[in-house]
Amino acid sequence: MWSVNVLIGNELSISGLTATALANEFATPVFILDEVDFRSRAINWDRTLKLAFNESAGMVYYAAKAFICTEVARWINDIGIGIDVCTGGELSVALAGGINPEKIEFHGNNKSLAEIDKAVLVGVGTIVIDSLVEIERVSAVANKYGVVQKILLRLTPGIEAHTHESIATAHEDVKFGFSIASGAAWKAIEEVHKHTSIKLHGFHAHIGSQILDTDSFAISAERLIALLAQYRDVFSSELPELNLGGGYGIHYLPSDEELEPSVAIKALATSVTTNCRMHNLAVPQISIEPGRAIVGPSMLTLYEVGTVKDVVLENGKSRRYISVDGGMSENIRPALYAADYTAVLANRTSTSELISTRLVGKHCETGDILIRDIALADDIAPGDLLATPATGAYGRSMASNYNHVPRPPVVAVNDGKARVIVRRETEADLLGLDI
Numbered sequence: 001m002w003s004v005n006v007l008i009g010n011e012l013s014i015s016g017l018t019a020t021a022l023a024n025e026f027a028t029p030v031f032i033l034d035e036v037d038f039r040s041r042a043i044n045w046d047r048t049l050k051l052a053f054n055e056s057a058g059m060v061y062y063a064a065k066a067f068i069c070t071e072v073a074r075w076i077n078d079i080g081i082g083i084d085v086c087t088g089g090e091l092s093v094a095l096a097g098g099i100n101p102e103k104i105e106f107h108g109n110n111k112s113l114a115e116i117d118k119a120v121l122v123g124v125g126t127i128v129i130d131s132l133v134e135i136e137r138v139s140a141v142a143n144k145y146g147v148v149q150k151i152l153l154r155l156t157p158g159i160e161a162h163t164h165e166s167i168a169t170a171h172e173d174v175k176f177g178f179s180i181a182s183g184a185a186w187k188a189i190e191e192v193h194k195h196t197s198i199k200l201h202g203f204h205a206h207i208g209s210q211i212l213d214t215d216s217f218a219i220s221a222e223r224l225i226a227l228l229a230q231y232r233d234v235f236s237s238e239l240p241e242l243n244l245g246g247g248y249g250i251h252y253l254p255s256d257e258e259l260e261p262s263v264a265i266k267a268l269a270t271s272v273t274t275n276c277r278m279h280n281l282a283v284p285q286i287s288i289e290p291g292r293a294i295v296g297p298s299m300l301t302l303y304e305v306g307t308v309k310d311v312v313l314e315n316g317k318s319r320r321y322i323s324v325d326g327g328m329s330e331n332i333r334p335a336l337y338a339a340d341y342t343a344v345l346a347n348r349t350s351t352s353e354l355i356s357t358r359l360v361g362k363h364c365e366t367g368d369i370l371i372r373d374i375a376l377a378d379d380i381a382p383g384d385l386l387a388t389p390a391t392g393a394y395g396r397s398m399a400s401n402y403n404h405v406p407r408p409p410v411v412a413v414n415d416g417k418a419r420v421i422v423r424r425e426t427e428a429d430l431l432g433l434d435i
C-alpha cells in the first residue's frame, strides 16, 4: 500500500523527508513519487518474467497511461524495459525520455492518421492493431515509408474479469480489439496477410485492470494459445509473440491483497506452458504491460485540511466532513469507479478518539468524495496534513482542471532528496489557453 521508503512515526516521512517539510517546500496538494520503489517494482516485474520464461521472456512494457512524464520515461530507459503508449502525446513523452523506439509499443482503438504516421516514422517496435480499417491505415503508412511494420492484433478472448465494469476490457461487448469467438479475429488475420508492409508478430489481449485473481489471466492465455495453434495449423508457421497485457491489481486499503509479480507470472507461466504443450507449440515470446502495479504504490498524495464540519443528518446523528485542498480533479477514481482509498494524519500523531469521517475535496459538486467513510482523529483541524497512499496510477494521469483548479505537481524523492519532476500548473497556464 505505502511505498517502501514511507515511515509512519510521530510524523509520516518518505525517503527521510517529513510530510511537513515536503508541504512547506512544495505546497499541497502534491504527489510524492518514491523513485526507489518505482524502479524496484519495474525491475521486479522484468526479472520475474525472465525467470519464469527464460528465453521465451518477451518484454515488460510499462503502461504509460498509468502515469508518465519525461523523467519517469528516463527511468524506464535506464531500467531497460519497454513502454506501452496509446496516444501521440504519450509517444512524445517516451521519446523525450530517450526510450529507444524499438522498445515502444503503440496501442489505441482509434489512432489518428497523424499518430500512425509519427509512430511508423520514428520506428516504434510494435503497433497493436485494433480494427480492420487500421490494418489499411498502418499498411499504407508503412508503404509510404518503405518499411515493414511489426504488428500485433488486439484480441478479446471473451472474459468477464472480476473488476469494475468500466475497466474490464475483454468481454465481447467492448470497443477494443477483435473478438475470437465471433470470428472477427480470424478475419483480421486474413486481412493482415493481404498486406506486405505489415508483419503479423502475434496476438495481444488486455483483460482489464485492478484484477486480483490469476484465473482470468490463465484463461486469456489459454484462448490466445488455442488461436496460435489454429494459425499454425492453417498457415504452417508459428507466430513468435504473445502479449498478455497488464491489469495486475494492487492494494489500496490495509485489508486488500496485492497480486505479487511472482504469483501472477507463475500462473501465466503455468497456463502458457501447459497450453503450448497441449497444442504442440513452441512457447512464444511472452510480453506483459503492467502500469498500476509499477507506479500505483510508489506515489502518495499529500493534502492540507481546509475545513472540518459536522453536518446533522435527518436521523439526528451527525456526519463529520473534512475538506482537503484537492479532490476529484486530481483523484477522479472514487467518483468514476467507486474506488476505495485510505488516508492518515501525516504531520503529527493524535490520541484523540476516532470519528467516522467523510473526506471530500474542494470542488463544487456533492460527488467530490475522496473517501466515503474513514475513521479519523477527532482533533484533526485546518492546517493538518493528510496522506493518501497508492495514488500513483491513474491519479495525476487522469487529473483535470475542473473548476479551473491547477493540477498538482509530482515531486520525486530519492535518498533524502526531493525534486519536482512535473511542476504545479498555474492559473497563468490555464489562462494561457484562452483566446
Ligand code: LLP
Pocket: 063, 065, 066, 084, 107, 167, 206, 208, 209, 210, 245, 246, 247, 248, 289, 290, 291, 292, 293, 333, 337, 393, 394, 398
Ligand atoms: N495494456 C493495455 C492495452 C491497457 O489498456 C491497460 C490499461 C494496461 C496495459 C495497463 O493496465 P494496468 O496494469 O495499469 O491495470 N483508469 C482506470 C484504469 C484503466 C486502464 C486502461 N488500460 C483506473 O483508474 O482504474
